Amino acid sequence: MSRKVNVIGVGMIKFSKPGASEDYNVMAAKAARAALKDANVEFEKVEQAYAGYVYGDSTCGQRAVYELGTTGIPVFNVNNNCSTGSSALMLGRQAIAGGLAECVLVVGFEQMEKGALGSKYTDRTNPLDQHAGVMSRTQGFDTSPPAAQMFGGAGREYRWRYGTRKETFGKISEKARRHAANNPLAVFTDPLSLDDIMASPEVFDPLTRYQCCPPTCGAAAAILASDDFARAHGIGKSVYIAGQAMTTDFASSFSDSMIKMVGYDMTVSAAAKVYAESGVGPEDVDVVELHDCFTANELLTYEGLGLCPEGGAEKFIWEGDNTYGGKYVTNPSGGLLSKGHPLGATGLAQCAELVWQLRGKADRRQVLGARVGLQHNLGLGGACVVTMYRND
């Protein structure tokens, strides 16, 4: 029997554009200190630390944690592409659920360069070569940013199937900007009209520039603890993790579907596991933070998570079921599109937003009466982590 894992503190710094941030260790330490303060726990109580980042030399995690203190605790460096943050979160949860630790720090950070994602090592097999193979088979390669080609291609395939209007994709970005306007920690806090979004330069049909998340620098952190720890330290009722699952690619990722290649089945399978473990289904969820690296992926993820039926995303979007007043509020934080996407930090920034929401402390972004929150974090290559949070 595994133990209940509470999120007793979260913290996050304002995300910024590449070149405008502090060094990774400074960002990470600020987010971690904020989480410790939020939990009202001293760093000395932390038994293990899990540090997620993608770009950086080895042991950046230690360098960041050393800013908080040199207590000799185990520090693990976690790298899982865009789902790095939630992968670290999962490891921290496992340590506590399995009884191996009582209190852990999970911190994610990223100091990104300008421009589209590319590969750093060119003298060895590219880990995404099989994914790229699917793409070259189904739609070829061009000179657009590779990730935009992959997710944009999935958008094309979706449109082919359901005839979805391009504006439907743009509408997701309009919503993201509207939500982010209330999030002082987001990179983009200016709202954009649907016209602005559709008129921005095309990156890869159907995606325009404002439908792609920007390279971002930032950090976010969470403190996880057992019930025993919480009791012993006078910590009251906390938001807890009610279910969590990670999936990696299935054979279907490498068939000839762009939608599957970008991880649709990983999402479906991880969500099913989480719904089973947590005992709550999509209909019980109040608020969702999901992986909107591109608008096309947010659209696909609605269906992957079962928020709407397959083929029903367009209706879901235009009827406003993804925002305040609708069935769910998706990405109240502004999501990756507007809040920004520092790869290692994203999974923990999603966690922070949901914890704030479930505590009722999300200020102007607050989803009224939110008790159940769902997190979806996806990385190509691939890993998908889905997490259910509850406060009851």
Place this chain on the structure above:
Amino acid sequence: MSSDRLGFEGRVAIVTGAGNGLGRSHALLLASRGAKVVVNDLGGSHDGTGKGSAAADAVVAEIVAAGGEATANYDSVEDGDKIVQSAMDAFGRIDVVVNNAGILRDTSFQKITQDDWDLIYRVHVLGAYRVTHAAWNVAGGMREREYGRVIFTSSAAGIYGNFGQSNYAMAKLGLVGLMQTLAIEGKKRNIRVNAIAPIAGSRMTETVLPQNLIDALKPEYVSPLVAWLSHESCEESGGLFEVGGGYFGKLRWERTVGKTFKLGREIAPEALRKAWGEVTDFGKATHPSDIQGSMQPILSNLDTRSRGGNELIDVDAALDAPAIVAESSYDERDVSLYALGVGAAENPLDSKDLSLVYEMSGEGFHVLPTFAVVPSMKVIFDQFKKGDKAPGLNYGFERILHGEQYTEVKRPLPARAKLRHEVKIKDIFDKGKNAVVVTGITTFDETGEELAYNELTAFVRGAGGWGGERGPSGDVNVPPERAPDATSTEKTHANQALLYRLSGDINPLHADPGFAQGFGFDKPILHGLCTFGFAARAVIKAFAKDADPRYFKSIKVRFAESVFPGETLVTEMWKESESRIVFRTKVVERDKVVISNAAIELYAEIPKPRAKAKPVAAAIAAPAAAPQSSEPISADVFAGIKNYFEANAEAVTRIGVVYQFKLTSPESVWTLDTKAGGVAAGSATPPQCTLELSDADFMAMCTGKADPMKLFMDKKLRISGDLMASQKLEFLKKIDPAIVLAAAKARAGAGGAPSAAATPPSAEVASASADTFVAIEDYIEKNRAEATKIGVVYLFKLTAPDSSWTVDLKDGKVSAGETAKPGCTLELSDDDFIAMTSGKADPMKLFMDKRLRISGDIMASQKLDFLKKIDRAAAAKAIAVKKSLLPMPDAPKAAAAPAGPAQAPAIFAALGKLLTLQPNLADELGAALAFAIGDQRWVVGGAAGKGSVSLGAATEAAATFTLADEHLVALVSGARSAQDLYQHGDLRVDGDVRFAHKLGIFKGLL
């Protein structure tokens, strides 16, 4: 009451069992809508006991009270003719029969009695039959008047089964079968027949269902279906519908695609068990709706015949399997070792033999042609070593005896080569106890040209006996009676097999004494193919012109007997024609024929390889050997690349990748260092991205004749290292052809030395951009007021190829060179300029991408919108007139294609014709669809008429498709599907993409 109300005025309906429940509800609804109704009810209880007239009378009274017309009938449905007669008597006709009467005798199968069974059958099946049959056949009935609507009442119990209702389920599904046949028989006479499976609370179900459910399942929720199916406007027939509680749905049969076995071979239950997943997989399913549909898989399997087999050989699987592809390579050492292995150069002073084993021989180095078996056998051995078995061939090496061998070379084998082999099972014969498997191995060289063909005939011991074809038998190549025309005697060495095995046949039978004894031989035996090589050498020496092995074409042998190393081989040869030598080989010591039925064919002339790419690598390594031709070779292209790198240093540096090109046939290696801007032969800098392709493909890629992505997909281009870096190769398309030509000319002039430094004479630089400037001038002339309002002097500095142009919007003049002081200077490549002025590239985007540099008055660059209005096609005349006036030398580069599409007009004309001939196709399109191709727009369908095709129409369209002329052609030829074009971004769709699903109509249009 609305005009589309379903009325039954003048119609007569019989509803059986209409005293209560569903029947009563049907009767009331039909009567309320004008039908005259025969209300039949026996008046018994729901289990079929008792009778009375009260129930029917009450319903009739209710109908009459509501202003309708009805008559009561109290007969049992078993007396169907009486019910029908009472309808004829009362109303003179019958239009509708609703077979509704029914009873229940629920009991478990264990307890059921004959009476329970018979009674249910009689009321439900026999009764429905009697009433319907009488209505069908009575004088003035349905058949005669050619009109009828019949409804049977089935049940979910029949469709799905239900505990305790075996009798009822039998009857209810029986009615479905009856209904389906009557639907077929009644079709021609406008008699429509359907069945419903209602769930409703009634007297019959009140004992089965809880009250609250009965309340929800009102009969009134079922009767609308009966009314609609009974109406004259309803064409539905042969349907089965589930209905109740507000739900209406139709059922159909679904069948798995299943598994089809080929006929003519026993279908073992085990085979069926193995295929059970396929048999029961509804993932792929069909919905047969009639007997024809049901028979379809059986009919389409009639002509298939299994070619037989057993547990060792599945003939169908083996013969139908695709070719296995393998690669190998060899060099001079392999060739020499083989020749030594088959006894060549026994006399090392014999110059002919020496040329087979010594690559620097004065005679030239010749490959013994039978070497062609070595790489092909290696493929087979590698298969076995890996444990791979060809599909359908489930036996091990130990069963195989090499029976016959045929080897043909298409031309003399090169001294070294990289090969690709396709291995295919050609034939399988059943020799009774044993089987014969014929394997064909076709070998191609690196350029894809066929080099050799081998056919290996193997006896597979104990694998025959399935009663299959025996195949050819008997003797071929039988030596004539006369004495041989030539004879050769050669003694093999005691260690001959140990030498020969180094060429790749590592079977221990030829080396390991213990192993050989295990197979019943006293000692290891010589390889059959070794003897084969000895014999071939002997024939070549005796009969090939000048004993030159390059005249050898093919050899066919049968291995009759084993040879022991050390024995003496005598080959006897008969010249049957100039090109054909029959021979046999014997072992002297035992006087046994070891090779029989054998012949060698010779070429009259040494075959030459097909004309191929020129040996460029040689040009670099040894300039003297380079072709004198001034036709560009890859080295010239690299000269062009170097020039491009120099001219665009900044843009190139930004690419930041070191590429290596490994070209083959001929081989050369080039390093393009975009970081340092260098181009060098050889591998100077460690590359991040390596591209391997043939020289010819490289040339095709650089001249735009081949798409890199297509080469990659076809596996003609291998990319290793940073796959993503291959995206940045666009610059290859920007190489100035003039430079390449100049380099080629310089190389040819200098006796073949490549000259990367060569620059073209400026007179040769020209491009399509010149036409555009004429068009700009044309535009300015036509729109002088608007143009001069801009009032800026622009200087365009174009690169690759270089040219500069002044566009003076103060004075409205366009001229080559810098002829006025510019207010704003724009620097960009010639290609980008063309793209910008043809609307394919946005100036702002070019600027952001740093492909356009603006200096001087930057604000003036915002007034460049007029460039989008330049229409080269409209200015075609001006271009023609001005061509001689402007300093525009003949362009080596082809002039830009006219803006209008080439093939589209013909294609749309054909589409218009097709839609006129087949109007239903136009219906399928469903809406007005617009096509933007080049600068023209066609609209198909819409306001002008659904089958119309119009050019230039401004009609609103449900979807607009934008694609290039060539892609429309690909759609028509079927080379690309609409989905493929769309997913690749070659077909852009504005509006609902699903309209693109219909673009299949273009396929095969021309």
